[in-house]
Amino acid sequence: MYPIDNFYLDKQGFPFRHLCKKCECERQNAWRHKNKDKAKAIRDKYKKNNPEKVLASARKGKLRYIYDLSEEDYDHLFLAQRGLCALCSLPMGTPFIDHVAGTKIVRGLIHQNCNSMIGFANHDPRLLELGIMYLENRDY
Numbered sequence: 452m453y454p455i456d457n458f459y460l461d462k463q464g465f466p467f468r469h470l471c472k473k474c475e476c477e478r479q480n481a482w483r484h485k486n487k488d489k490a491k492a493i494r495d496k497y498k499k500n501n502p503e504k505v506l507a508s509a510r511k512g513k514l515r516y517i518y519d520l521s522e523e524d525y526d527h528l529f530l531a532q533r534g535l536c537a538l539c540s541l542p543m544g545t546p547f548i549d550h551v552a553g554t555k556i557v558r559g560l561i562h563q564n565c566n567s568m569i570g571f572a573n574h575d576p577r578l579l580e581l582g583i584m585y586l587e588n589r590d591y
Contacts, residue, residue: 518548519555528560538565 458467459475468475483490498505514520520528529546536543537559546560552574561569572578 514548517555518550518557520548520557528557532560536560536562536565538562538569 453471455467457471457473459472460466461468470478511522514522514525525548534542536546537549538561541562543560543562545563547563547566549558549561549566549569550556551558568579572582
């Protein structure tokens with residue numbers, strides 16, 4: 452006998468579904484595999500009728516998968532920075548999540564241009580320092 456939290460709530464009047472979560476997932480996967488065209492039509496209709504939910508779900512998944520951040524973590528970071536770029540301190544339009552390359556360690560939220568600058572320098576502080584020296588020591 453499984454604990455009650457191993458079952459999904461039922462939307463058709465019963466308290467819980469008769470299959471556990473694992474078995475329900477396997478059943479749905481088997482149906483989708485057997486009925487690919489129907490499953491695609493259902494997905495496409497849902498995406499068309501619920502674009503905001505689809506975008507929110509994709510954002511939530513990306514935050515969790517790529518950066519190991521919840522939406523609450525992201526919002527807290529944005530508020531802690533007061534909506535300002537962590538690099539240049541100017542107000543941000545659409546923030547980019549700056550992270551240590553190859554890890555899920557988030558440094559902060561920054562502008563697209565600030566993010567590009569770091570990327571074009573291959574995340575190499577020495578190269579950025581050379582760029583600063585170049586800009587400061589030029590005779591025009």
